[in-house]
Amino acid sequence: MTRRRTLPSALALLPLLAACAAPQAAPTAAKPAPGFPYTVTNCGVTTTYQAPPKRAVTMNQHVTEVLLALGLEKSLVGTAYLDDAVLPAYRKAYDAVPVLAKEYPSKEALLAANPDFVYGGYTSAFDAKAGRARDDLAKAGITSRLNGEYCADGPVSVDDLYREVTEVGRTFGVPDRAAKWTRDARASLAATAERIEGVDPVSVFVYDSGDRTAFTAGGDGIGDDLITRAGGRNVFADLAKPFGDATWEQVVARKPEVVLIYDYGTTTVEQKKRRLLDDPALKDVPAIRNRRFAVLPLSDTVLGVRVPAAVDKLAAQLHPATAR
Known part of the structure; x- marks a missing residue:
């Protein structure tokens, strides 16, 4: 049996026409994710x-x-x-x-x-x-x-690292993970500080790279705080930037006791050591005369999650008697 299609009456069309004429409601905005905006x-x-x-x-x-x-x-x-x-x-x-x-x-x-x-x-x-x-x-x-190390208003410290991790954790909706990482980092740094308590700081020259000049760590980067926490004193802490150039005459004048080599790229640690040891102008620098070198990968020395462990590694090299 075929069903006949009946046309709606004029009265039945009125509600439909009214609906078409009425302004449409704005679409409902998507709800922010938990913890956001x-x-x-x-x-x-x-x-x-x-x-x-x-x-x-x-x-x-x-x-x-x-x-x-x-x-x-x-x-x-x-x-x-x-x-x-x-x-x-x-x-x-x-x-x-x-x-x-x-x-x-x-x-x-x-x-x-x-x-x-x-x-x-x-x-x-x-x-x-x-x-x-x-x-x-x-x-x-x-x-x-x-990364906050490159827009900081002054010297960078581990507090800036905690802030970096906290803000990234918030941005990605995992503040609990950031908080746990920060707790563990604080505990690691406290353990290192306790181990080297009372040591006399040793003067440190960071050799990142360079031939005609020395590209080194200044006082405004996390590297300076890392050295201090490891029981050292950065001889170029007065260089107001995370990294910068120093003259070899300045290196000689500041008499560092240890050279901290940053290991990365195609130039090996041994090649960097040889460049320093073979330079007659550096022969009376205590670190060169006594062949006292420490080494850290570059990634240990910038504002990232390696810093707490790097402090411990450097402390063991600067103060071997305290090493675990």
Whole structure:
């Protein structure tokens, strides 16, 4: 049996016509994720997050390791620029993340990963000439963060490290993980401080690189606080920047007792030692005369999650009698 289609009466159409004429209600905004919105100001850029980033790219090893330490590898869609080997504890997680470039990716390679968040360790990560400036990324709908060591208003300390980890934890919705990491870091630093209590600080010259001049650690970076906490005194603490150049005449005049070599890149530790030992101008520097060298990977000495363990490692080299 066929059912006849009946047309609606004029009266029946009135409610429909009224509905069409009435203004439509605005769509309901999506509810923020638990713990959000979260607003943070980083290096002069204020960002409000309604939810954690889901497609993050890290540029520079120490910020990559911050995210891995917080168990955020599943939020990473790309990474770039290793200075040395990733910590063994993070190797498996790191290996699951696509490497976009050996050093910094091009703008095209970065955008091809379709990130919603880019985290840089050094100001060079956001090079305007390469099209990676934070403003340019923001115009593309991509939020960003620069490691706080490179916009600090004065000397950087472990308090800035705690802040870095805390803010990243909040940004990604894992404040509990950040709080646990911070508790463990405080305990590690306290144990080292207790072990070397009462030692006489030794004077330290950081040799990062350089031939005509010495590229060294200044007083404004975390490296200076690291040396102090390990029972040392940075002879270039008066250099008001995280890293900078010093003359070899200054190195001679400041008579460091220990040379701390930063290990990274294609120049080996042995090559750096040989450059210093073979320079006749340095022969009377106590550290050179006595062949007192300490070594840390570069990634240990910047604002990242390696710092507490690095303090302990350096303390053992500066004060071997206290080593466990």
